[in-house]
Amino acid sequence: MHGAIRVAGFSLMTMFVSCGVGAQDLDTRIGKIAMEGELPAHESIAKLYAELDFQQATQSYLWALPLVSYAQWQAEFRDKLGARSGDLMVLNSYEDKLGVITANATTPYILGFVDLNETGPLVIELPPGPTAGGVGDFWQRAIIDMGQTGPDKGQGGKYLVLPPGVEPPADAGKYYLAKSETMNVLVGFRVLDPDPAKGTALVEQFKMYPYAKRADPAKTKLLSPGGKAWSGTQPRGLAYWQRLHQIIQKEPVNERDRFYMAMLASLGIEKDKPFNPTEAQHKALEQGALVGELIAKANTFAKRFPGAQYWPDRRWDTVLNIAEPSQRVAYYDQLWERSAWFYEAVTNTKGMVSKTPGLGQTYLGAYTDDKGNWLDGGKHYRLHVGANPPAKQFWSLTVYDTDSRCLIDNPQRKADLSSRQDLKKNTDGSVDLYFGPTAPKGFENNWVQTLPGKHWFSYFRLYAPTEAYFNKTWKLDDITAVK
Template sequence: MTSKASPSSASGAGTLADLAADAYVYGYPLVFDVSMISAFMHKGFGSLPPTPFNQFGHAAKLATPDAHFVSVNNDTVYSIAQVDLSADPVLLHVPDTAGAYYVLQFVDVWSNNFAYLGKRATGTEEGDWLIVPPGWSGTAPDTVRGLIEAPTAVISVVGRNACDGPEDMPRVRALQQRLTLTPLDAATHRAGLPAPNPSVPEELRFYERLRVWMADFPPSGPDQDRQERFQPLGLLEEGPSPYVKADAVLVEALTEGLAAGKARVEAASNPPDDNGRPPGAWVANPHLFDYNLDHLGIGTIDAPQWKIADREESYLVRAAAARAALWGNHGYEAVYAHTFTDSDGEQLNGSRSYTLRFEQPPPVASFWSVTMYDTPDYYLVANPADRYSLGDRTPGLVYDEDGSLTVVIQRERPDNPAEAANWLPAPEGDFRPMIRLYTPMQSVLDGTYQLPPIVARG
């Protein structure tokens, strides 16, 4: 579709700025997601090497602080692939994990989770699956277990194999080598992603990326109808970029809208504690990833309770999820809970020592963990113990006589041996820990189970 950016048709920069802010919220997940795809293909993530389309990049170890990815987990070993379906379908082979937890999560470039394979969704046996592009009408081989219908021509497959520490890596590495992608035909696949115009001024590059990638990766039909309103911003223009020599009114509106949109996404990613939660309560939202309303395939739950009813609301939720936990799972696969404050409502900070006491283990069918992240980037925290998370699979934990577990959170290693065994290292400054509950029980999903607060010592 072609269109013409016409700032004079709107009632001034204020109206355009509001529209630009809406466009930022709407388009942030696409821009961030495609940027991460590009970064993965050219630089890799931590121990995951740079990897071209239609190949898995495998981590050789659990994630460490050199994996500069928001809220990366330290419980599982990643196998990630960027899949190009522009030429033909791709055959995915999954090995038998002999009952061990794993999940393959399928994410389109708008950050929608649209399918899952794994222990919860499809079991752990070996099999082949055919990943097909939008609108595909071919015939699948008889040998495949099923079709995975992709909403966009490029998708990410985010694989996680549970790993019980360095000694468990040989088992995981063997599984990784048997996880493969094979194009169904010999057609030529794209070598890279569509490139925005490098001549666009820095302050307008977000909108240039959004314009180019929105055209190459159209969203669902209802979303396409809604993005028509961004026509006055130039976001629907094809061909040469309208932002190289943009009208001054449009530049002002886009600049103001960018700032306002960022503020909205940041506020949604870290909402104020104004809903009656007690101080230090963990924020657990099993429905953070319910913004996919249109493409729910194998392994997903296509039901009203797992969909955001208001489409406009879903855009802000989607942006907040991308900002704080890109490529996170639906709540029925895993629930993530975080907190910024202790039981007194004070910001968590490495200048103090804290405890986190579990009277009973969190109710999960698989396993749970608590991982340390810095702020504001939400990266893993480097520490001399090389311990970035702690959970029910951590060897050597010391439980109390009543079966409870007290985690010690502080910067320095505790002198007491029992506390040192249960120590989760903290950074010098502010931090935000996250608890992950894999295959959570219903009490987690309905909120009847409450995680204990972190308590400051002394």
């Protein structure tokens, strides 16, 4: 009996030794990971943490795009163009708008950044007239629309913007009230009147001042770039993270962002602390910005959102896929739709996602030709626009540089074609638009010059789109290559 037990014990010991912890490699997406049984070997720990930091940096890059975009724009206005908080920048000429991501080349922009840390509650007096605009926070969430799609409905009025945590004053009923969740805001509008003199008069009537100085407000300062170069394109490399670190010092942390703030903390970016990344953090941030932007390009120029392709048999995408300016749907916030839009564009208002015929605007984007090939600045293309485009006001086609997402900076000094221009039409009322390094003979007015060695993309805008757009009975052809 005892002998049998000893034999059994010897067998169990042999089994435990043979099944003991051993060295082996595990194949993963990041290469082979040395293992000790079910645990990573100690020499693999650093590699796993490096991957964690890289993944955190990549996701943080995509999350921060709208915030960094506005912070960059604000800094360029301040440092290169001399704008202070509360000043308005008037962007009218082609050169003025070269720094704006996917600017409309047809109508003037009037924009100003305001730091509510400095002003406290802010009063805006919008004059009556054909304008479209609003106030947005620094996550590029629309706080309130102004103008034709705002509560004043084009009749003008007084707006009051409250900083986070500030209660409305006793006379709040005199204003259209807007509560911001960030301390910095963008106030902007576009003049839709085609008469330049009337547009200038509207701009000069606009007022913006601290509520505390409402009894004797100072005149709002109007500025212009005056030929100075500037760029609102998000910076690359470590400069992206430096800009992010700077702006989060001035802003409250939204509850929805606390986990992302934890990721940033492990990368050396924290509120109320200096930015001095270690060598490992620096490497993760550089690589995260590089790969993050590549993912942003895929997410933007090859959208996979359900229903993004506006017509099933066309290459035109709905570029703005954010359901509401709050960026919030029933069970989640639209992170990827937000990342796509704010990589290729800036600002968001209710009027930009109009679903009401005759009001607001709509945007379609083409990044490829009819065969699915990226649009090449060295090749020639044509776009046929059918008769009676569904726009109550006007339509425009604008060409952008893929790398900067800004107006194409060509020798022609022109980036758009629109129904407001003297285009050569076909006998049936349709029009053919042309793109390429050289102009097609006889269609010079219908042509935008593209640049060899650079890719481009386009937006087709409809102002006050009509029912034929919404019910899709009118279709826009694809951009096609021509010899």
